[in-house]
Amino acid sequence: MALIPRLDRNRSGSARALMVLTPVVPGREEALRTLLAALPRGRGRSPFAALQRTHFARWVVVDDFVTDPGQPSPDPLGGAYLVFTSNLDGPLDDYLDELASGSLSVIGEVWGHCVACPHPARGAPFKAYLEHNRIDTGYFYSAYPTATVADVRRALALRERMIRFVTAAQTMDSADVRALLLQEFG
Numbered sequence: 300m301a302l303i304p305r306l307d308r309n310r311s312g313s314a315r316a317l318m319v320l321t322p323v324v325p326g327r328e329e330a331l332r333t334l335l336a337a338l339p340r341g342r343g344r345s346p347f348a349a350l351q352r353t354h355f356a357r358w359v360v361v362d363d364f365v366t367d368p369g370q371p372s373p374d375p376l377g378g379a380y381l382v383f384t385s386n387l388d389g390p391l392d393d394y395l396d397e398l399a400s401g402s403l404s405v406i407g408e409v410w411g412h413c414v415a416c417p418h419p420a421r422g423a424p425f426k427a428y429l430e431h432n433r434i435d436t437g438y439f440y441s442a443y444p445t446a447t448v449a450d451v452r453r454a455l456a457l458r459e460r461m462i463r464f465v466t467a468a469q470t471m472d473s474a475d476v477r478a479l480l481l482q483e484f485g
Contacts, residue, residue: 308436312444314354315387316436317394319429321413323360323379331381331412332360338405346405347385350397354386354441354448358409381413386439388447399426460484 309316323331335358339345347356361380366373387394398406401421410416410425417424443451464483468476 309391309439311439311441313388313447314439314441314444315389315391315394316439317383317385317387317391318434318436319381319383319432320434321381321383321410321416321428321432323381323412324414325378327412328360328362328379331379331409334408334412335360346403349403350387350394352388352394352397352448354388354451356383356385358383381409384436386441395426395429398429399423 309318342348345356347353350356359382361376361382363376364374385394399421401407401419406425407418407420410420410428411418415428417428419425420428446454460483464479468479471479
């Protein structure tokens, strides 16, 4: 009898999901929200842009979960939690090492608002903290499960080159279009 392989809900192709749920120290919720709101956003500006294997990362403060109408009884959190989610390339253990390396100073600032976070928030104690608070995702989907972050960046750069080419080619005759095409894309 063949064994059915265990479904890894935290993986889609070569992409992986990470979710960490940590309780916020009571009274620090607003300070944490203010800190998160002040973080830079946009392509290349996020603190996580420095981690070359991060497709997507997000922190959010959750005060409570919404009780589903079909749930037998409410299951309140009892306080605010910081939820961290990330979609990444490669082994999770290596990614946790990167998070715990201390290379992103904002990590200590953010998780410093959470219960039992080691100070400083780096090294083996911090990695153990993240692992202790890690939870499985319910479902993980990756639009491009075999594409690495580098693959996506190359595709976006090619797209930008194509847009510039098409825009420039609109007013050219066919000989000039051909010359520009060969110049741009060889």
